[in-house]
Amino acid sequence: MTRTFDLEVNGVAYPLTIDPGRSLLSVLRGEIGLTGTKEGCDDCECGACMVLIDGQPVNSCSLLAAQAEGRSVTTIEGIIDGDRLSEIQAGLLDEGGVQCGFCTPGMIISATALFARNPDPTPDEIRVGLSGNLCRCTGYGRIIEALAVDGVGRADRPAESGS
Amino acid sequence: MAIAAESIDRRPRLVRADGPEKVTGTALYTADLRMTGMLAAKFLFAEVAHARITRLDVSGARLVPGVFAVLTAADLPDVRYSAGVADRTLFARDVVRFEGEVVAAVAAVTDEAARRAIDAIIVDYEPLAIVDDPEAARADDAPLVHPHWADYESDPSLVRHGNVAAFSSIARGDVDAGMAQADVVVAGRYVADGSHAAPIEPRAVVARWEGEKVTIWTSSQVPFAARDGVCETLRLPTNRVRVIVPHLGGGFGGKCGFHFEPHVAALARAARRPVKLVFTRREEFIAPDRRRESMIIEITTGVNNDGTIVARRGHVILDNGAYIADAAFFPQLAAMHVAGPYVIPNIEISAELVYTNHQPSGSVRAPTAPQTTWARESHTDEVAAAVGLDPVEFRLLNAVDTAKIGPTGQTYDEIGLIECIRRAADSAGWGRPLPDDEAIGVAIGWWPSFPVASGAYVKLDSDGAGQIITGAQECGTGAVMTLRRLAADELGMQPDDFQIVGQDTAVAPYDVGATGSQTLFNNGRAVVAAAGQVAEQLRNLAADRLEASAADIVLDSGVAHVAGTPDRNVSIIELAAIAARGELLIGHGSGQPPATPEISGTTCVGDQGMAAWVAPQFSCHAVRVKLDRDTGVVRVLEVDAVHDSGTIINHLGAVGQVEGGVMMGVGQALSEGTVYGDGRQRNAALLEYKLQTAADSPTVRTQFVEIATEGAGPRGAKGLAEAPNVATAGAVANAIARLTGERLRRLPMTPERVWEVMG
Ligand code: FES
Numbered sequence: 001m002t003r004t005f006d007l008e009v010n011g012v013a014y015p016l017t018i019d020p021g022r023s024l025l026s027v028l029r030g031e032i033g034l035t036g037t038k039e040g041c042d043d044c045e046c047g048a049c050m051v052l053i054d055g056q057p058v059n060s061c062s063l064l065a066a067q068a069e070g071r072s073v074t075t076i077e078g079i080i081d082g083d084r085l086s087e088i089q090a091g092l093l094d095e096g097g098v099q100c101g102f103c104t105p106g107m108i109i110s111a112t113a114l115f116a117r118n119p120d121p122t123p124d125e126i127r128v129g130l131s132g133n134l135c136r137c138t139g140y141g142r143i144i145e146a147l148a149v150d151g152v153g154r155a156d157r158p159a160e161s162g163s
Numbered sequence: 164m165a166i167a168a169e170s171i172d173r174r175p176r177l178v179r180a181d182g183p184e185k186v187t188g189t190a191l192y193t194a195d196l197r198m199t200g201m202l203a204a205k206f207l208f209a210e211v212a213h214a215r216i217t218r219l220d221v222s223g224a225r226l227v228p229g230v231f232a233v234l235t236a237a238d239l240p241d242v243r244y245s246a247g248v249a250d251r252t253l254f255a256r257d258v259v260r261f262e263g264e265v266v267a268a269v270a271a272v273t274d275e276a277a278r279r280a281i282d283a284i285i286v287d288y289e290p291l292a293i294v295d296d297p298e299a300a301r302a303d304d305a306p307l308v309h310p311h312w313a314d315y316e317s318d319p320s321l322v323r324h325g326n327v328a329a330f331s332s333i334a335r336g337d338v339d340a341g342m343a344q345a346d347v348v349v350a351g352r353y354v355a356d357g358s359h360a361a362p363i364e365p366r367a368v369v370a371r372w373e374g375e376k377v378t379i380w381t382s383s384q385v386p387f388a389a390r391d392g393v394c395e396t397l398r399l400p401t402n403r404v405r406v407i408v409p410h411l412g413g414g415f416g417g418k419c420g421f422h423f424e425p426h427v428a429a430l431a432r433a434a435r436r437p438v439k440l441v442f443t444r445r446e447e448f449i450a451p452d453r454r455r456e457s458m459i460i461e462i463t464t465g466v467n468n469d470g471t472i473v474a475r476r477g478h479v480i481l482d483n484g485a486y487i488a489d490a491a492f493f494p495q496l497a498a499m500h501v502a503g504p505y506v507i508p509n510i511e512i513s514a515e516l517v518y519t520n521h522q523p524s525g526s527v528r529a530p531t532a533p534q535t536t537w538a539r540e541s542h543t544d545e546v547a548a549a550v551g552l553d554p555v556e557f558r559l560l561n562a563v564d565t566a567k568i569g570p571t572g573q574t575y576d577e578i579g580l581i582e583c584i585r586r587a588a589d590s591a592g593w594g595r596p597l598p599d600d601e602a603i604g605v606a607i608g609w610w611p612s613f614p615v616a617s618g619a620y621v622k623l624d625s626d627g628a629g630q631i632i633t634g635a636q637e638c639g640t641g642a643v644m645t646l647r648r649l650a651a652d653e654l655g656m657q658p659d660d661f662q663i664v665g666q667d668t669a670v671a672p673y674d675v676g677a678t679g680s681q682t683l684f685n686n687g688r689a690v691v692a693a694a695g696q697v698a699e700q701l702r703n704l705a706a707d708r709l710e711a712s713a714a715d716i717v718l719d720s721g722v723a724h725v726a727g728t729p730d731r732n733v734s735i736i737e738l739a740a741i742a743a744r745g746e747l748l749i750g751h752g753s754g755q756p757p758a759t760p761e762i763s764g765t766t767c768v769g770d771q772g773m774a775a776w777v778a779p780q781f782s783c784h785a786v787r788v789k790l791d792r793d794t795g796v797v798r799v800l801e802v803d804a805v806h807d808s809g810t811i812i813n814h815l816g817a818v819g820q821v822e823g824g825v826m827m828g829v830g831q832a833l834s835e836g837t838v839y840g841d842g843r844q845r846n847a848a849l850l851e852y853k854l855q856t857a858a859d860s861p862t863v864r865t866q867f868v869e870i871a872t873e874g875a876g877p878r879g880a881k882g883l884a885e886a887p888n889v890a891t892a893g894a895v896a897n898a899i900a901r902l903t904g905e906r907l908r909r910l911p912m913t914p915e916r917v918w919e920v921m922g
């Protein structure tokens with residue numbers, strides 16, 4: 001038994017014919033080939049699989065792909081603005097908020113949603129806002145520092161810089 | 164006399180070279196790989212702690228549509244392996260000794276088909292007595308985890324008997340006389356639960372054969388050890404096995420050793436297709452043979468009324484789990500931490516690594532240190548209180564320092580522990596008034612640097628762009644990224660002029676991997692040596708071109724010039740173009756690892772070389788905590804972490820290591836502990852095994868006491884990545900004890916346990 005529908009991801013409509021029991025995470029990674037969204041637990045506990053659905057942060061392991069039909073899904077691959085890193089991406093990079101990088105896509109999605117709700121969060125609001133995203137490497141310090149830094153003066157820059 | 168530390172941290176920040184792909188989601192990790200015809204692997208785990216296999220029938224699995232391969236022990240060479248004691252096989256043979264033991268493996272067209280095949284395997288067990296308590300397991304009449312332990316091949320330096328896989332002791336001076344002469348003797352017993360590395364990336368392995376050669380992509384911290392493990396167990400020469408590590412999603416020791424690469428390689432050979440294994444989170448909790456062991460730690464200290472420690476006796480029991488993995492040196496390492504970075508003239512400390520039917524223990528970030536340090540630093544506060552001394556004063560009085568003799572008879576060159584203690588206490592505001600639900604605790608720690616062989620190549624191609632081809636493995640710490648700075652400085656270039664090529668055993672020379680905090684320490688030496696050869700080539704070319712002596716050529720800012728006359732110059736790009744038409748710019752390096760220091764007057768039984776430490780690292784952590792007296796919930800508010808790790812070459816990366824290590828320490832202190840029932844883990848999920856979240860994260864202030872250490876790594880750097888995971892739990896314990904009055908001697912210090920000691 002399969003189901004056929006279009007799924008809109010990062011502004012592109014993907015025609016899918018899938019088992020209706022599959023999670024959004026499994027379809028993003030396995031069918032559509034967007035592997036930036038990570039699987040850390042498949043149990044709604046780590047936040048590595050976080051995506052935006054109509055702008056809201058959601059663990060993509062926690063819902064069926066079919067439930068996202070008719071809605072707009074944004075993954076980490078859709079966060080970059082043309083060839084420029086978003087302020088959040090550039091900030092995490094510059095302030096040492098990225099180590100192994102496995103939590104990073106979910107963390108950036110989460111932070112993007114946080115800043116959309118609250119453009120000037122305090123460090124404690126950042127702590128709470130990111131509390132659904134586990135990071136084992138950084139201890140969160142550099143991540144919070146990066147996001148708490150006043151966004152002014154952290155101009156967008158090409159994705160290649162820093163390499 | 165040490166050379167002065169360069170203040171490298173004031174130079175522009177070294178932004179990690181692999182950062183852009185990581186923040187954009189384009190970085191590929193092992194689980195992201197897909198290949199034509201690729202099959203999914205799945206394992207059948209024992210799911211019981213100790214049993215004899217009375218029937219194993221895989222015929223049903225072979226009939227499931229879409230199944231290409233089914234393997235058990237019967238299909239592979241009968242090889243026993245492991246470092247120290249060859250007690251392990253790839254698949255269970257006759258007996259399963261822990262719940263995560265692999266009984267069978269399948270490869271099928273889809274995950275679903277693989278799961279159905281696993282379900283179709285019939286296995287019957289006859290239960291065997293579960294060895295659950297490492298203390299009781301030492302008794303002469305205790306059931307044996309390995310009845311044939313005496314027949315296993317083993318390292319002759321190990322002292323073994325029955326369930327005791329390894330015994331070690333360190334003794335110096337005369338402890339009986341010391342205790343007799345002491346004014347006060349204080350004793351304590353401390354019990355720590357086991358815990359997990361818990362990287363956010365569960366492990367994954369992909370294997371593909373081409374003819375007689377196999378390429379394995381794996382989430383390993385140690386690609387060369389993974390390769391050697393495959394070669395040993397599948398009986399292949401090293402040049403037919405190529406191990407590649409894509410981006411690695413953290414390890415913390417949990418991905419050291421080799422685990423499942425041979426199983427997947429064997430499946431791929433049998434199926435004649437590429438095969439991919441990806442662990443679920445539960446499998447990541449129960450199956451790897453790297454977890455932090457539970458411990459029972461007993462310490463007795465004799466101290467004089469003036470606060471000088473005169474003698475220490477100690478005993479540690481470490482839960483080894485079912486197989487030894489890499490834990491053979493743990494007893495002696497644990498004994499070193501029970502001694503601690505204190506001047507103690509008389510010590511006698513022993514430790515036993517004991518087989519149980521638990522998951523095997525192995526190197527997790529600073530193995531043995533957080534638990535033993537938590538116990539010893541708890542004990543240290545108790546000893547200080549017994550003689551009426553302030554904990555900071557007591558540590559300043561007894562800690563090891565430059566030119567002093569440590570507990571195992573090692574005399575230290577310039578070290579900065581005293582300065583670490585002073586700065587941590589100052590920064591935390593030790594002694595200041597606090598609300599009555601808050602307190603500050605301090606703890607100190609130490610950790611060795613590990614000198615081992617390591618190699619790298621450096622080349623500049625025709626356009627002057629550089630590549631560092633290294634055996635070193637990046638696991639997130641940024642240590643490998645930092646190699647660019649070392650190469651750049653050697654060649655008068657910029658870090659951005661270099662790309663790192665590596666994590667591929669067929670391409671780069673050997674390195675031990677992302678283990679033992681040693682990447683910069685050893686591979687840094689190799690890169691400096693390799694870049695030095697290229698620098699020599701450039702100086703010769705420039706000397707020719709500028710009609711000067713090679714000895715007078717200076718490489719700086721992308722240019723070779725004659726010393727004293729910067730105008731007489733030629734760019735490195737031009738020199739690279741010249742070299743491209745003649746002798747190519749290629750350097751190779753390894754260099755001699757620093758020698759182990761002498762120690763005097765110490766006797767070791769079961770010696771594993773852990774009593775003398777090269778370039779020891781020191782730290783002091785001061786933490787301010789808040790206790791909710793109604794619930795026992797402790798929150799860590801602030802941490803001052805001061806470290807002597809020698810010269811710091813990448814300041815931003817170093818701060819990241821300290822903050823991550825501290826947070827892991829907070830987790831061990833408060834929430835992370837494996838719960839066992841019937842020999843099985845009862846909390847093998849992130850909901851029940853609680854990692855710290857951003858909401859829990861304290862403000863961490865990191866400082867480095869930078870001493871360019873002789874006989875250490877490049878520029879006097881020591882190791883760093885494990886040291887921050889040593890002292891935190893002890894400092895938290897001491898802060899809690901100040902608030903509860905009663906001392907809690909169980910780790911983790913969960914709300915229930917804190918609440919219980921409050922009475
Ligand atoms: S994979 Fe979805 S929350 Fe962990």
Ligand code: FES
Nearest residue numbers: 100103135136137
């Ligand atoms: S950077 Fe490794 S888990 Fe966050």
